[in-house]
Amino acid sequence: MTAFSAAGRWILTALMGRTRNLASLWIVGILLGMIVLFGILCPPNTFLSAPNFRSITIDTSEILLLAAGQTLVLIAAGIDLSVGSLVIFCAVISAEVLGALSPVRQGYPNVLLAVAVATAASLTAGAFWGFINGWATVTLKVPPFIVTLGVLWIALGLAQVISGGINVASVPPQLQDFFVFGGLLGIVPWPDVIAAVGVATLWIVLARTRFGLRTYALGANAESLRRAGVNVNRHTILIYTIMGLFCGIVGIMDVARFSTASLSAHQLDNLNAIAAVVIGGTSLFGGRGHMSGTVVGAFIPAVLRNGFVILGFQPFWQNVVVGIFLILAVYIDQVRRGGLPVWRRKRSGREGEQRA
Amino acid sequence: MTSGLQSETEPLLLKAIGLRKDYGHVRALDSVDFDLRHHEIHAVIGDNGAGKSTLIKIIAGAVQPDRGTLEIDGREVTFSSPHDARAAGIETVYQDLALADPLDAAENVFLGRELCYGGLLGRLGFVDRRAMHATTAANLRDLGVNIPSLTVPVETFSGGQRQAVAVVRATVWGQRFLIMDEPVAALGVQQTTHVLDLMQRARDEKGLSVILISHNMPEVLRVADRVTVLRLGSRVGTIAAKDATPTLLVGAMTGALNMLGEAATS
Numbered sequence: 370m371t372a373f374s375a376a377g378r379w380i381l382t383a384l385m386g387r388t389r390n391l392a393s394l395w396i397v398g399i400l401l402g403m404i405v406l407f408g409i410l411c412p413p414n415t416f417l418s419a420p421n422f423r424s425i426t427i428d429t430s431e432i433l434l435l436a437a438g439q440t441l442v443l444i445a446a447g448i449d450l451s452v453g454s455l456v457i458f459c460a461v462i463s464a465e466v467l468g469a470l471s472p473v474r475q476g477y478p479n480v481l482l483a484v485a486v487a488t489a490a491s492l493t494a495g496a497f498w499g500f501i502n503g504w505a506t507v508t509l510k511v512p513p514f515i516v517t518l519g520v521l522w523i524a525l526g527l528a529q530v531i532s533g534g535i536n537v538a539s540v541p542p543q544l545q546d547f548f549v550f551g552g553l554l555g556i557v558p559w560p561d562v563i564a565a566v567g568v569a570t571l572w573i574v575l576a577r578t579r580f581g582l583r584t585y586a587l588g589a590n591a592e593s594l595r596r597a598g599v600n601v602n603r604h605t606i607l608i609y610t611i612m613g614l615f616c617g618i619v620g621i622m623d624v625a626r627f628s629t630a631s632l633s634a635h636q637l638d639n640l641n642a643i644a645a646v647v648i649g650g651t652s653l654f655g656g657r658g659h660m661s662g663t664v665v666g667a668f669i670p671a672v673l674r675n676g677f678v679i680l681g682f683q684p685f686w687q688n689v690v691v692g693i694f695l696i697l698a699v700y701i702d703q704v705r706r707g708g709l710p711v712w713r714r715k716r717s718g719r720e721g722e723q724r725a
Numbered sequence: 726m727t728s729g730l731q732s733e734t735e736p737l738l739l740k741a742i743g744l745r746k747d748y749g750h751v752r753a754l755d756s757v758d759f760d761l762r763h764h765e766i767h768a769v770i771g772d773n774g775a776g777k778s779t780l781i782k783i784i785a786g787a788v789q790p791d792r793g794t795l796e797i798d799g800r801e802v803t804f805s806s807p808h809d810a811r812a813a814g815i816e817t818v819y820q821d822l823a824l825a826d827p828l829d830a831a832e833n834v835f836l837g838r839e840l841c842y843g844g845l846l847g848r849l850g851f852v853d854r855r856a857m858h859a860t861t862a863a864n865l866r867d868l869g870v871n872i873p874s875l876t877v878p879v880e881t882f883s884g885g886q887r888q889a890v891a892v893v894r895a896t897v898w899g900q901r902f903l904i905m906d907e908p909v910a911a912l913g914v915q916q917t918t919h920v921l922d923l924m925q926r927a928r929d930e931k932g933l934s935v936i937l938i939s940h941n942m943p944e945v946l947r948v949a950d951r952v953t954v955l956r957l958g959s960r961v962g963t964i965a966a967k968d969a970t971p972t973l974l975v976g977a978m979t980g981a982l983n984m985l986g987e988a989a990t991s
Contacts, residue, residue, distance in 0.1 A: 577851050577852065578849065578850040578851055578852060579839045579841060579850040579851075579852050580850055582828065582832055582836070582839060582852060583836075583837070585825065585827055585828060586825035586828060586832075586836055589825040589826050589827050589828070590823065590824065590825045590826065592821070592823055593823040593824060593825045593833075593836060594825070594836065594837065596807065596817075596819070596823045597823075597836040597837025597838065598807075598808055598811060598837045598838075599836075599837045656825070656826065656827045657827050
């Protein structure tokens with residue numbers, strides 16, 4: 370029995386690194402409860418079926434990647450509102466590159482090369498904007514809320530300028546065939562594979578590495594990190610750059626999935642990603658959070674939408690429920706920590722006096 | 726261990742000569758000499774605006790003096806940043822402690838200087854928590870510190886325990902001496918005793934010297950070997966703690982006395 374629990378704890382520790390990285394259990398319970406409830410209520414072989422599971426995971430893959438990056442940003446006490454626009458910008462760049470290197474009127478030549486260059490362009494563009502976000506935050510000392518709000522408009526505007534304000538649709542169809550209908554070993558859809566690898570990487574980085582530890586410290590008390598001799602500005606820029614890089618990944622993924630770079634989709638991605646992270650128990654004030662919670666938080670909207678559609682409800686109820694969960698998640702978190710809500714606590718020289 | 730008063734034949738650990746610092750028209754520090762011996766707790770006291778924090782900021786590398794020099798082990802040094810001072814083995818425990826609340830004690834002790842695994846994992850930045858915990862536990866034991874657990878966030882600790890973590894971190898990394906800025910200002914009686922004991926053990930067990938900034942007379946007289954009094958940016962004098970009384974020190978701080986005991990640097 371003890372050996373069993375010790376082994377269990379070891380596995381948990383190996384996975385999570387630390388208890389602080391564990392999702393709030395109640396939100397895991399909510400997701401599982403939802404799955405069970407829809408499983409019972411929906412007709413057999415609808416909700417609980419492999420194709421449906423496949424569609425839920427593919428639907429969630431992009432927001433999962435954005436939420437994973439946003440987890441890092443929020444733990445570091447930052448925020449990135451620009452992610453949706455960055456996805457649009459990166460998608461437009463990718464689609465333009467694909468259209469230029471593999472033109473439709475020549476019957477889509479050089480598809481592989483075009484895809485490779487488009488992917489590189491998308492990742493580079495994303496990382497570039499992320500760098501700009503981080504750089505402006507630390508050197509201009511403008512709050513990240515404002516910087517990334519500004520970049521939201523700049524990147525969106527430039528995407529519209531580059532595309533002339535219309536969706537870019539000159540994408541080789543082979544890309545979609547491969548990406549959507551193929552999969553790892555022919556089974557696991559590529560969007561799922563990319564999302565899993567991306568999330569797992571950031572999960573491990575956060576839970577097990579020096580970079581992760583410093584990210585928590587940066588969000589909790591930047592001065593502590595500065596006094597410990599760490600280049601806080603560099604760390605901050607790196608975090609936003611990673612976030613941007615993930616937007617670049619989502620940009621090329623989106624083009625591959627839909628064979629077009631849409632200018633109107635993704636505009637709410639920033640808020641969806643932040644909601645997923647916060648529902649998962651990460652604090653908006655920095656220093657606290659866990660990737661496991663983000664994963665759960667990212668799946669909740671997709672599961673709700675999917676279940677409601679199968680049950681014949683209007684899928685818009687999903688928005689209502691997610692909004693309630695968001696408020697509830699933060700409320701429960703505050704109650705669990707006990708005492709004053711985080712936002713009413715003084716940030717410096719805190720409990721020392723009370724406890725002395 | 727040698728007491729601070731008997732080590733006059735050794736070179737001084739730290740010698741500051743003629744330090745001056747102006748902030749605009751305000752002279753925060755005026756021709757101040759200061760020295761620190763091996764295995765010594767040297768208290769610096771003074772009223773608000775006496776220049777205590779300017780003095781320690783210069784020694785900690787956070788502020789650069791307009792005039793004057795610093796010598797460590799008889800060699801002149803220039804600190805252009807706190808990083809330089811840390812590299813010279815000087816650790817500072819500031820009043821606000823600079824702990825990262827959600828991290829545990831070991832992670833705080835090793836913040837910025839994390840222990841990583843060897844090989845590829847280490848190159849990728851994977852931290853070796855086991856090693857960090859072991860080292861932290863050993864240091865806590867050496868200094869007689871009790872904390873509830875090594876694996877819970879330090880935000881769950883009491884004020885005294887948080888102070889202890891900050892002091893232990895300084896003793897782990899401070900190879901030459903520690904600067905402690907008002908370490909017990911926010912603590913209750915019992916926790917004050919713990920932290921003062923801790924300071925003495927850092928001197929006696931680890932052979933470290935401590936510059937103690939304080940305006941708590943009983944605390945100063947209990948642990949310090951020598952006391953330097955500053956007033957309005959100048960040094961009133963330095964005196965062996967065994968020769969000092971609260972009345973004497975208060976007199977020197979407030980200007981009722983213009984001189985104080987031995988000349989420190991002679």
